[in-house]
Amino acid sequence: MTKVSAALLAVIGIVAITADWLAPYGVNDIDVAGALQPPSGSHLLGTDELGRDIATRVLVATQASLQIAVAAVAFAFVVGVTAGVVAGYLGGWTDAVLMRVVDVMFAFPVLLLALAIVAVLAPGTTTTILAIGIVYTPIFARVARASTLSVRVEPYVQVSRTLGTGRIHILGRHILPNIAGPVIVQTSLSLAFAILSEAALSFLGLGIQPPEPSWGRMLFDAQGFMHRAWWMSVFPGAAIFVTVLAFNLFGDGLRDVLDPKQRTVTAARKNQ
Amino acid sequence: MSTTVLSVRDLRVRIRRRDIVRGVSLDVAREQTLGVVGESGSGKSMTVLAATGLLDAPGAVVGGSSALGGVGDSPPTQLVGASARTLRRVHGGRIGFVFQDPGTSLNPLLTLERQITESLQAHRNMTRRQARVRALELLEAVRLPEPESRLAGYPHQLSGGQRQRVMIAIALACDPELLIADEPTTSLDVTTQAQIIALVRDLQRDFGTAVVWISHDLGVIGQVADAVTVLHDGEAVEQAPISEVFEKPRHPYTRQLLEARPQIGGDGPPAVADDAPVLLRVAGLTSAERRVEDVSFQIRRASTLALVGESGSGKSSVAETLTGLLEPDAGTATLGDADVFGVRGAGEKALRRRISLVLQDPFTSLDPRMRIGTAVGEPLVVHRLAAGRRGRRERVAGLLEMVGLPADLASAYPHELSGGQRQRVSIARALAVEPDLMILDESTASLDVSVQERVLDLLLGLQRDLGLTYLFIAHDLAVVRRMSHDVVVMRDGEVVEYRPAGELFAAPEQEYTRALLAAVPPELPRCPT
Numbered sequence: 001m002t003k004v005s006a007a008l009l010a011v012i013g014i015v016a017i018t019a020d021w022l023a024p025y026g027v028n029d030i031d032v033a034g035a036l037q038p039p040s041g042s043h044l045l046g047t048d049e050l051g052r053d054i055a056t057r058v059l060v061a062t063q064a065s066l067q068i069a070v071a072a073v074a075f076a077f078v079v080g081v082t083a084g085v086v087a088g089y090l091g092g093w094t095d096a097v098l099m100r101v102v103d104v105m106f107a108f109p110v111l112l113l114a115l116a117i118v119a120v121l122a123p124g125t126t127t128t129i130l131a132i133g134i135v136y137t138p139i140f141a142r143v144a145r146a147s148t149l150s151v152r153v154e155p156y157v158q159v160s161r162t163l164g165t166g167r168i169h170i171l172g173r174h175i176l177p178n179i180a181g182p183v184i185v186q187t188s189l190s191l192a193f194a195i196l197s198e199a200a201l202s203f204l205g206l207g208i209q210p211p212e213p214s215w216g217r218m219l220f221d222a223q224g225f226m227h228r229a230w231w232m233s234v235f236p237g238a239a240i241f242v243t244v245l246a247f248n249l250f251g252d253g254l255r256d257v258l259d260p261k262q263r264t265v266t267a268a269r270k271n272q
Numbered sequence: 273m274s275t276t277v278l279s280v281r282d283l284r285v286r287i288r289r290r291d292i293v294r295g296v297s298l299d300v301a302r303e304q305t306l307g308v309v310g311e312s313g314s315g316k317s318m319t320v321l322a323a324t325g326l327l328d329a330p331g332a333v334v335g336g337s338s339a340l341g342g343v344g345d346s347p348p349t350q351l352v353g354a355s356a357r358t359l360r361r362v363h364g365g366r367i368g369f370v371f372q373d374p375g376t377s378l379n380p381l382l383t384l385e386r387q388i389t390e391s392l393q394a395h396r397n398m399t400r401r402q403a404r405v406r407a408l409e410l411l412e413a414v415r416l417p418e419p420e421s422r423l424a425g426y427p428h429q430l431s432g433g434q435r436q437r438v439m440i441a442i443a444l445a446c447d448p449e450l451l452i453a454d455e456p457t458t459s460l461d462v463t464t465q466a467q468i469i470a471l472v473r474d475l476q477r478d479f480g481t482a483v484v485w486i487s488h489d490l491g492v493i494g495q496v497a498d499a500v501t502v503l504h505d506g507e508a509v510e511q512a513p514i515s516e517v518f519e520k521p522r523h524p525y526t527r528q529l530l531e532a533r534p535q536i537g538g539d540g541p542p543a544v545a546d547d548a549p550v551l552l553r554v555a556g557l558t559s560a561e562r563r564v565e566d567v568s569f570q571i572r573r574a575s576t577l578a579l580v581g582e583s584g585s586g587k588s589s590v591a592e593t594l595t596g597l598l599e600p601d602a603g604t605a606t607l608g609d610a611d612v613f614g615v616r617g618a619g620e621k622a623l624r625r626r627i628s629l630v631l632q633d634p635f636t637s638l639d640p641r642m643r644i645g646t647a648v649g650e651p652l653v654v655h656r657l658a659a660g661r662r663g664r665r666e667r668v669a670g671l672l673e674m675v676g677l678p679a680d681l682a683s684a685y686p687h688e689l690s691g692g693q694r695q696r697v698s699i700a701r702a703l704a705v706e707p708d709l710m711i712l713d714e715s716t717a718s719l720d721v722s723v724q725e726r727v728l729d730l731l732l733g734l735q736r737d738l739g740l741t742y743l744f745i746a747h748d749l750a751v752v753r754r755m756s757h758d759v760v761v762m763r764d765g766e767v768v769e770y771r772p773a774g775e776l777f778a779a780p781e782q783e784y785t786r787a788l789l790a791a792v793p794p795e796l797p798r799c800p801t
Contacts, residue, residue, distance in 0.1 A: 155637040156647075159698070162595035163651045163705060164624030173650070177641040260641060260685040 002253025008246040016062040023056040028211050036229045046231035048221060054231060057213040058239050064214045065243070068129050068207075069194035075133030077187060080140025085175060087141070088148030089167070099145065102138040110135050111200060118206045128207045132197050136190050143186045147179035154178075181255050188251020192244035199240055215240050275302050277449045277482035280323045283336035283352070285315070285506075287329055293319050294506040295336070300450065303476060305483040307497030307514065309490060309529070311720035312691065315506040316486050317454055324367055324452060325351040325359040340366060341449055365395035368443030368481075372455040374435035378427040384411075385423040388442050395446045410441040413478075414471060432583070433464035437471065444475060451476075454486045461582035461747065466791040469495050488720060490529060491793030494518060502526050514797045532725040534750035535795055540773050541576060541732055544757055548572040551741045552612075552709055554590075557603035562589035564765040567603070571709070571758070574735065576742040578756035578773070580749065580788070586765035587745045591711045594743070595629050596620065607709060625655050628702035632714035634694035638686040644697055645682030648672065651704040671700040675730060692723035696730070703734070711743045716751060728754060749792050753777055761785050 015022065024044075031051030039046045045054040087098040105113070117131040151157065157174050199216025201207035208214035215236040222232035256262040278300045285293035293315045300306045310316040321327040323338040339348035340362065349362060363369070371377050378387060388410060389403035398406065404423070411419035414437040427435055436456060443451055453472065457465035473496065476483055485496050493500060493514070500517045502510040502525065510523040521527045550570045557567040564586040571577040579587040592598035594605060594612060605612035607626055615623055628651075631637040638647055649668045651657070658664040669679035675696040686694055695715065702710055712731070716724040728751065734740055746752050752759060752773070759776045761769040761784065769782045780786045 154639075155631045155633060156639040156642075158597060159629055159631060159637055159701070160639075160650065162597060162624060162627070162629045163654060163701075164621045165650065165654045169654065173642070174639050178639065180641075261687045 001249055002257065005246045005249035005253060008242070009250055012062060012066065012243055012246065015059060016066045019059040019063055023053075023059050025053040025056045027056055027060050027213060028052065029056075036225065036232075038229070039231055045235045046229065048218075048229070048232050049225060054218075054235055057218060058215070058235050061213040061215050061218060061236065062239065062243075064125065064208050064212065065195055065198055065216075065240075068125065068132065068198045068214075069191050071129045072132035072194045072198075073136060073187060073190045075129065076136035076140050076190060077183075079133075080137040081144040081183060083137075084141040084144025084146075085148050085171060085179070088145040089152055089171060089175060095145075098141070102141045105134075105138040106142075110197070114197060114201060115204070115206060118201065123206050123209055125208065128198060128201055131201070132194050135197070136194065139190065140183070140186060143182050144179055147182050148175055151175050151178045180258055184255050184258065185251050188247050188254070191247040191251075195240060195244055195247075276300070277302055278323065278338065278340055278484070279348070280319075280338045281336055283319060283323055283338060284334070285318050285322045285327065286333040286335075288331055292332075292506055293322060296501070296503070296506075296508045298323075298501050298508065298511065300482040300484055302449075302482055303480050304499070305476065305485055305497045307493035307500040308484060308486045308503060309488070309493050309500055310503035311488055311529075311722065313505075314503040316488075316503045318506075319503065320452055320454065320484055320486055323351065324363075324369075324450075325354055326363065326369070361395070364391040364448075365446045366448050367450045367452060368446070368448040370436070370439045370443050370451065370453045370456045372458050374432050374439055374459070377439050378435055380427055383424055383426060384438055388423075388438070388445055391442065391445050406445065407441075410445055411438070413444070413475060414438070414441045416441070431464075433460055433467065436460060436464075436468055440468075440472065440475070444479065444481070447479060449482060451481045451483045452486075453483060455488070456485070457492060458487070458489070462749070462791040463582065463787060465492070466793075469793075472496065489793070490518075490533060490721075491795070494795075494797035495793050497797075502529070518797050528722060532722040533795070534721075534725070534728070534748070534754050536750040536753050536777065536789070536792055537795070538750070538754055540753060541755060541757065542736070544572055544575040548574060552594075552605065552607050552743070554594075554605045555603060557590065557593060557600055557605065559586075559589055559593065559598060559600050561601075562586055562598065562765065564589045564593075564600075567760075567762070567765075567767055569758075569760050569767070569770055571741055571743060573708075573741055574739040575757040576735065576744050576755050578744045578746060578752040578759045579762060580746060580752055580759055581762035582747060582788075584764070585762040587762050588713055589765075590762075591629065591713045591743065591745055594709075594711060595627055596624065621655070625651075625705045626708045627711065628705055628707040628709075629711045629713065630695070630698045630702050630715040632717050634691045634698060634718065635686075637698050638694055640686055642686075643682065644672075644684050644686065644689070647686075648682070648697060648701045648704055651701060655705060657705070667704070668700075671704055672697075674703060674734070675700045676726075690723075692719055692727060695719060695723075695727055699727075699730070699734075703738075707740075709741045709743060711745070713745045714747065717746065717748065724751070731755070749777075749789060761788070 029052060034047055035049050035051040037043050037047040043053050047053055083098050087095040114131040114135050117134060118127055121127040157170060160170055160174055198207055199219060202214045202216030203220040208217050218236040219233055225232050276299050280298045283293055283296045296319050298306060308316045308320060322334045327334060334352055336352060338351040340351055341348050385404060385407055388407040392398045392403040392406055407423060408419055411422060416422055416434060416437050457468050460468060487493050497514050499513050501508050504525045510517060510526045517526060521530055551573040552571045555568045558565055567590060569577060579590060581587045589598060593600045600613055610623060612623060645668050648671055649664045652664050652667055658667045668682055672679050672681060677693060677696050716727050719727060735742065744755050756773045759771060759773045760767055763784050769776065769785045780789055
């Protein structure tokens with residue numbers, strides 16, 4: 001399953017990079033006469049209300065959607081895990097302050113917070129990345145802190161401390177590798193949700209700005225034509241579905257691969 | 273004539289194409305105790321769990337037969353391959369179980385009454401009132417103090433020994449024909465262990481229960497069992513009455529087990545010169561948080577001082593203060609001429625290099641995600657003790673060799689190693705800093721006897737060759753006898769007795785020391801009654 005999902009993600013990545021070249025039409029080629037065509041030989045996935053090729057727009061939108069999801073989660077990962085590990089390992093005041101900030105962020109509904117951030121800054125790609133990144137930071141902080149709390153009292157960490165090992169070394173060599181499991185699972189879940197969040201923001205008209213395509217934006221445009229042109233919503237929806245699923249499966253597999261114990265078990269099973 | 277309660281024939285367990293149990297047969301009769309002995313991985317728990325239908329391992333295939341009871345006219349119940357419904361009726365009703373860890377065998381959220389009466393209501397159709405009366409009787413039978421007020425209490429309000437008493441009460445609630453005790457005293461202190469052993473023997477006499485007692489400790493088995501089955505690698509290598517096994521063991525493995533037992537009447541380590549300089553001086557060590565009060569002792573260079581005591585006596589807290597894991601409230605400690613408490617910065621780093629620590633559990637004291645070589649080399653990196661990657665690799669290989677491990681183990685992960693190997697790795701890591709003082713906190717307590725024997729030999733050899741000084745923390749007095757020159761007996765955070773080992777073992781002065789020594793299972797089994 002890991003291999004299948006990895007291959008799928010690779011394909012999605014390649015599509016994102018080569019979309020402009022793969023696409024049969026220009027992204028914004030308007031053809032009012034050929035508007036709302038169902039899937040056919042010339043337009044594999046049909047056309048939208050302005051006669052733009054859906055296949056082209058789904059392919060090109062991969063770029064924006066992936067870019068936003070990956071960048072936003074990377075932001076959340078770096079900030080959240082750092083805050084969580086530091087809070088969990090140091091404890092005391094640092095922990096109290098950092099975690100209260102996280103609590104406050106958690107208190108806002110995800111989309112509302114993202115909306116507020118986008119409203120303050122101007123809508124656009126960078127703003128969307130920042131908004132989603134900030135919204136997902138507290139989850140990483142909590143997961144990292146909880147895992148750190150349980151790992152820091154493990155005897156191997158204690159022994160390392162008694163040998164005079166410095167904090168940075170302990171955090172880097174003992175804590176981080178041992179909290180990797182839950183953090184990785186969180187990353188794959190967050191990547192999936194980030195794609196959905198981007199779709200939601202764009203759907204509300206606050207993410208990617210027209211005429212640039214994004215899967216969410218395409219769904220937004222499709223809602224007025226739900227009954228007349230099902231292909232306008234189904235294909236971008238399917239793209240979201242497949243990508244989210246691939247991220248989830250890949251995260252599960254990655255966690256097992258990174259665990260030396262699991263690795264031996266898997267190898268032993270294969271040898272039988 | 274005794275009647276057979278459990279009759280197991282040619283029991284086999286196979287998990288993922290590996291034979292865990294290979295054709296074990298055994299019988300237990302009424303009022304009899306069968307001891308099942310073996311080291312970790314010998315299949316002793318698997319055998320008994322499979323025989324009683326409690327084996328819950330994914331993909332396990334159980335073969336052979338195991339018949340329970342048949343007392344009177346009723347036919348025996350076949351437990352291998354029995355339906356879930358049959359097993360539900362049998363478990364708790366006709367077979368009672370007591371497991372090793374009394375800390376986790378009880379549900380922390382339920383009152384003792386609920387937990388004891390659960391099986392009574394399920395199997396005996398008792399009303400709550402009747403069950404409550406029976407629960408009271410049981411708590412009295414297992415000699416729990418103030419049973420009436422305990423019924424409404426929760427497990428966390430009890431000590432380890434008391435919890436194990438409650439477990440026994442639960443196991444005996446429905447008057448089972450058979451009691452399975454899987455290492456029931458292993459996590460208890462010796463004095464508590466002695467009480468539990470006496471309790472089970474008395475209850476067995478009163479109730480006529482058949483008992484299967486699983487243990488790695490031949491000393492304990494000698495005190496409880498009438499007959500012994502010695503398991504090795506899933507096979508019963510010896511089955512005989514207890515006195516025969518001790519007097520003339522037939523199988524070489526049994527002999528090996530018997531010989532590997534450290535004995536309290538044995539010899540101590542080679543003597544150290546009386547004028548050997550003092551390496552560590554601890555005076556007035558006090559920690560209010562851990563209830564450690566005014567602990568003082570000193571260790572001469574190249575000698576071993578043992579800290580002995582039951583759980584909660586504060587012996588590990590002493591180790592924690594010396595290694596900087598716990599801040600003491602008062603007291604001083606000097607290592608050579610350096611202060612141990614309250615140093616910071618560069619002084620602290622230099623000090624940590626001079627005191628190293630080996631912990632009890634070889635399964636948690638190594639980072640599961642770090643290769644052995646990296647783990648052993650970590651102190652070398654921290655203290656910049658080896659030049660470059662190459663120098664470090666050579667030094668790690670040397671250290672592994674020193675503890676009797678092949679150098680190519682450096683690329684393995686901890687889970688690929690056995691318990692004994694891991695403990696050797698922990699020792700190698702502690703040696704890497706070339707410490708003056710090594711603190712061994714129950715470092716051999718969780719190892720099998722034969723493995724423990726070899727690790728103790730290793731430690732003695734290292735002391736002889738490198739002139740190492742040990743602070744040896746242990747609860748096993750026989751091991752202490754073998755390792756130490758001086759002994760500090762601790763109780764409730766205070767020093768009870770502090771004397772040279774030879775004198776202390778020959779003629780203990782304090783009542784508590786005498787009680788500790790008396791609670792150690794004797795080398796020979798009790799006379800069959």
